[in-house]
Amino acid sequence: MKTIKPIILCLCFLCLLVVFSLCTNDNEEDITETSTCDTINVNYNTIAVIFDAYCLNCHNSNKTDKEGIILDSYENLKASITNYDEVLKSIKHESGVKEMPLFGSKLEDCKIAIIEAWVNKGMPEK
Numbered sequence: 001m002k003t004i005k006p007i008i009l010c011l012c013f014l015c016l017l018v019v020f021s022l023c024t025n026d027n028e029e030d031i032t033e034t035s036t037c038d039t040i041n042v043n044y045n046t047i048a049v050i051f052d053a054y055c056l057n058c059h060n061s062n063k064t065d066k067e068g069i070i071l072d073s074y075e076n077l078k079a080s081i082t083n084y085d086e087v088l089k090s091i092k093h094e095s096g097v098k099e100m101p102l103f104g105s106k107l108e109d110c111k112i113a114i115i116e117a118w119v120n121k122g123m124p125e126k
């Protein structure tokens with residue numbers, strides 16, 4: 001009986017090691033994911049693809065009924081964001097504004113971060 005105890009302890013220790021190494025792997029993945037979210041090199045092209053994919057069906061120059069929110073060219077997008085702080089609020093699902101994209105799920109954190117970074121940079125075209 002006396003020799004079994006250390007063996008069980010060893011096994012437990014091994015199990016713990018395995019669990020911990022799995023956890024560390026997860027963390028590494030998380031870190032690489034955030035580091036691929038580039039909020040430094042942002043210009044109109046970077047964010048236009050996001051608005052194109054999630055907003056332009058409804059907010060383009062042919063559809064002027066959406067409270068003046070037209071998001072389909074550099075000039076239009078810049079004007080909409082400058083004149084309506086609802087644009088950023090709506091994608092962040094802040095209270096008091098309609099949540100956008102309408103009928104769609106919230107944009108991923110990275111996309112929102114990229115848009116915010118672009119606005120904070122002064123909305124550079126290039």
Ligand code: HEC
Nearest residue numbers: 054055058066067069086087090091097098100101102103
């Ligand atoms: C399926 C169509 C559709 C999509 C996609 C869509 N919107 Fe809208 N959006 C609307 C409509 C319709 C309204 C007017 C809502 C109302 O007044 O009831 C609106 C209103 C808004 C408003 C004004 C909100 C307020 O509370 O004043 C903003 C800002 C806005 N949209 C931004 C966006 C952005 C940014 C995207 C992309 C992330 C987007 N929308 C995607 C249809 C859409």
